[in-house]
Amino acid sequence: MSTGPVLISGAGPSGLVLALALRKNGIDVRIIDKEPSPRLGERGAGVSPRSLELHKILGTFDDVNRLSGPIKTKRDYDPLDGHKIASEYVIPTNEPTIGIPYAKPVMLGQNHHERILRAHLEALGTQVEFGSELRGFTQSADSVSVEIVRHVDGKEVVEQSEVAWLVGCDGARSVVRKTLGLSFLGETKDDREMLIGDIKVKGEARQYWERWGDPTKKAVVTRPSSQDADILSFIIGGKIDIPKLLANPNLVRDEFYEISGRQDIVLGEVVWISKYRPNIRMVDKLRVGRVFVAGDAAHCHSPTGGQGLNSSIQDSFNLGWKLALVQKGYAPASLLDSYGEERLPIIAEMLNKTTELLKIVFNRKTGPDTSENKLRKAMTQLGVNYRGSSIVYNEGVERDPATLASAYNKESETAAQPGDRAPEAPVLVDVSNTGTQASLFDIFSPSVHSVLVFAGNGTRSSSSDTLQNLSGVIARQPKGAVRGVLIVSPESGSQGAAACTQANGMFEQVFVDRDGHAHAGYHVPVSGEVSVVVVRPDGFIGARAHSATGVEQYFGRIFLSDSE
Ligand SMILES: Cc1cc2nc3c(=O)[nH]c(=O)nc-3n(C[C@H](O)[C@H](O)[C@H](O)COP(=O)(O)OP(=O)(O)OC[C@H]3O[C@@H](n4cnc5c(N)ncnc54)[C@H](O)[C@@H]3O)c2cc1C
Ligand SMILES: *[C@@H]1O[C@H](CO)[C@@H](O)[C@H](O)[C@H]1NC(C)=O
Ligand SMILES: *[C@@H]1O[C@H](CO)[C@@H](O)[C@H](O)[C@H]1NC(C)=O
Numbered sequence: 340m341s342t343g344p345v346l347i348s349g350a351g352p353s354g355l356v357l358a359l360a361l362r363k364n365g366i367d368v369r370i371i372d373k374e375p376s377p378r379l380g381e382r383g384a385g386v387s388p389r390s391l392e393l394h395k396i397l398g399t400f401d402d403v404n405r406l407s408g409p410i411k412t413k414r415d416y417d418p419l420d421g422h423k424i425a426s427e428y429v430i431p432t433n434e435p436t437i438g439i440p441y442a443k444p445v446m447l448g449q450n451h452h453e454r455i456l457r458a459h460l461e462a463l464g465t466q467v468e469f470g471s472e473l474r475g476f477t478q479s480a481d482s483v484s485v486e487i488v489r490h491v492d493g494k495e496v497v498e499q500s501e502v503a504w505l506v507g508c509d510g511a512r513s514v515v516r517k518t519l520g521l522s523f524l525g526e527t528k529d530d531r532e533m534l535i536g537d538i539k540v541k542g543e544a545r546q547y548w549e550r551w552g553d554p555t556k557k558a559v560v561t562r563p564s565s566q567d568a569d570i571l572s573f574i575i576g577g578k579i580d581i582p583k584l585l586a587n588p589n590l591v592r593d594e595f596y597e598i599s600g601r602q603d604i605v606l607g608e609v610v611w612i613s614k615y616r617p618n619i620r621m622v623d624k625l626r627v628g629r630v631f632v633a634g635d636a637a638h639c640h641s642p643t644g645g646q647g648l649n650s651s652i653q654d655s656f657n658l659g660w661k662l663a664l665v666q667k668g669y670a671p672a673s674l675l676d677s678y679g680e681e682r683l684p685i686i687a688e689m690l691n692k693t694t695e696l697l698k699i700v701f702n703r704k705t706g707p708d709t710s711e712n713k714l715r716k717a718m719t720q721l722g723v724n725y726r727g728s729s730i731v732y733n734e735g736v737e738r739d740p741a742t743l744a745s746a747y748n749k750e751s752e753t754a755a756q757p758g759d760r761a762p763e764a765p766v767l768v769d770v771s772n773t774g775t776q777a778s779l780f781d782i783f784s785p786s787v788h789s790v791l792v793f794a795g796n797g798t799r800s801s802s803s804d805t806l807q808n809l810s811g812v813i814a815r816q817p818k819g820a821v822r823g824v825l826i827v828s829p830e831s832g833s834q835g836a837a838a839c840t841q842a843n844g845m846f847e848q849v850f851v852d853r854d855g856h857a858h859a860g861y862h863v864p865v866s867g868e869v870s871v872v873v874v875r876p877d878g879f880i881g882a883r884a885h886s887a888t889g890v891e892q893y894f895g896r897i898f899l900s901d902s903e
């Protein structure tokens with residue numbers, strides 16, 4: 340394997356999540372951004388339930404949770420009277436369950452979101468290099484030569500360097516995508532151009548997402564910040580003079596008053612403003628040799644149900660652990676093809692969904708729409724799955740094409756099949772550590788495969804044999820990359836206690852599933868034989884197995900075999 344770091348071009352959400360995932364895997368990264376300093380603006384401010392789970396595994400959840408706020412009630416006003424509420428409604432969300440504790444999306448301005456990620460990176464000694472622009476690159480079989488341009492005292496300073504891998508997280512106008520010559524097919528809806536931005540607001544913090552005007556003519560939507568009481572994000576759409584407003588941002592205030600008739604809302608300075616043109620496009624490849632694209636560089640879509648940020652960080656999280664294993668020499672480079680194999684079908688389906696939502700949102704008069712609500716529920720992304728992936732494995736079960744139908748499959752939120760999201764399960768009592776309690780989400784790690792071994796309560800000697808053999812398989816995998824976690828059901832009584840004692844030392848951690856949530860959530864019968872679920876570093880289930888050979892089969896798809 341070549342030496343040198345991974346270069347990430349672009350420090351938006353996808354670049355930052357990738358950098359953090361790699362650093363947590365002990366990989367050296369360089370992350371650059373052409374902007375001289377962090378961007379302003381709330382932009383993509385919704386964080387989906389699946390994104391919250393990503394933060395939980397990545398170790399950034401507490402900060403995200405602390406700074407975010409709930410989704411607010413929506414108010415649409417009468418197009419003819421901006422004081423008269425035409426409808427008031429809440430976007431329906433699901434209630435939390437044991438397996439899905441973060442069921443509701445939250446609001447967190449993208450500026451704050453990015454700041455949290457940068458702080459965690461800095462704690463690991465990695466700073467974003469602002470004011471550094473990737474101009475171009477060429478690649479060979481074992482490295483990528485990149486050209487990075489910096490502006491110092493008004494002069495351009497050009498740096499040429501060699502890196503092992505390059506990831507373009509450089510947004511919709513991606514230089515990396517263009518240099519690779521990837522197709523970016525889809526459509527641009529010029530007629531749906533909008534103006535978006537943040538504006539200061541005086542007086543009491545606003546409590547609703549509000550909409551004034553008639554979307555078929557001119558409309559304005561506002562969304563108060565979750566963090567800053569004096570900031571209101573806005574979208575103005577319809578028949579407005581965008582160039583005029585861009586040239587003189589303060590005219591936004593007049594436009595707002597004209598559409599809404601709400602002089603009582605005291606607006607201040609415009610913080611930032613940008614044109615937004617719904618683009619619905621995606622690439623057909625996410626990797627060419629040593630170069631990748633992720634996030635908006637690979638796909639862009641309408642901001643409705645805005646899956647932009649959410650799916651961008653999932654791209655990165657999917658790629659991060661794979662790239663780390665390859666860079667360490669633990670996995671073959673071919674593992675990297677599974678990044679595109681897994682993510683492209685998700686992206687294609689997401690584009691369909693957001694496009695449909697765009698149509699509905701632009702055509703409805705006021706109030707919610709049942710098809711809209713249904714679509715929005717899919718946007719939790721908890722059903723996103725990789726069941727069709729060639730690297731997931733189900734021992735002794737033929738792949739059933741019928742279960743592969745949908746990448747956003749609702750059932751896969753909790754079915755715990757290979758390729759599905761790995762559900763949460765609380766109250767695991769750690770017998771190897773004086774009774775400390777943990778939950779599966781505490782155990783999952785962005786750098787480790789967790790092999791969950793459900794011991795069963797069978798007394799046959801073959802189960803202790805199986806446990807012995809499983810611990811052998813785990814020990815033969817690359818150091819630090821796999822962790823064995825034994826989970827004993829409380830019903831197994833003295834049998835279970837015996838298994839615990841014996842297994843102490845065989846597995847890194849031994850837990851009693853106090854309330855049976857892990858067994859239930861992973862559909863493991865408490866009275867059964869040994870059953871194994873392998874959870875990948877990105878929180879997806881890589882395999883289900885019932886023997887050491889099955890687990891070995893799975894790892895054979897991930898790691899280089901001993902002989903290589
Ligand atoms: C103006 C704007 C407004 C948006 N508003 C919304 C919204 O209201 N709702 C919503 O859901 N989504 C919105 N989005 C989309 C959302 O922000 C993105 O989906 C999300 O940010 C994707 O993250 P990313 O990291 O892939 O790309 P980005 O966040 O676009 O980050 C790309 C980064 O790469 C940097 N970069 C670009 N080229 C280079 C280069 N050559 N060298 C080095 N660095 C480079 C850029 O400076 C930028 O920081 C908006 C996007 C934009 C651009
Ligand atoms: C993220 O997903 C949630 C739905 O779960 C959505 O409300 C939000 O707008 C999305 N955010 C972005 C920035 O795409
Ligand atoms: C997207 O929608 C089109 C048209 O409705 C359909 O033909 C296509 O199969 C859909 N693709 C996905 C991935 O859902």
Ligand SMILES: *[C@@H]1O[C@H](CO)[C@@H](O)[C@H](O)[C@H]1NC(C)=O
Nearest residue numbers: 801802804805808886887888
């Ligand atoms: C455990 O491994 C040994 C040696 O490879 C094998 O003979 C035995 O059948 C295995 N036992 C089980 C239960 O898999």
Ligand SMILES: *[C@@H]1O[C@H](CO)[C@@H](O)[C@H](O)[C@H]1NC(C)=O
Nearest residue numbers: 796797798830831834865866
């Ligand atoms: C295993 O658990 C089941 C269900 O609780 C119970 O009926 C059975 O007796 C247990 N078997 C042993 C050997 O403990």
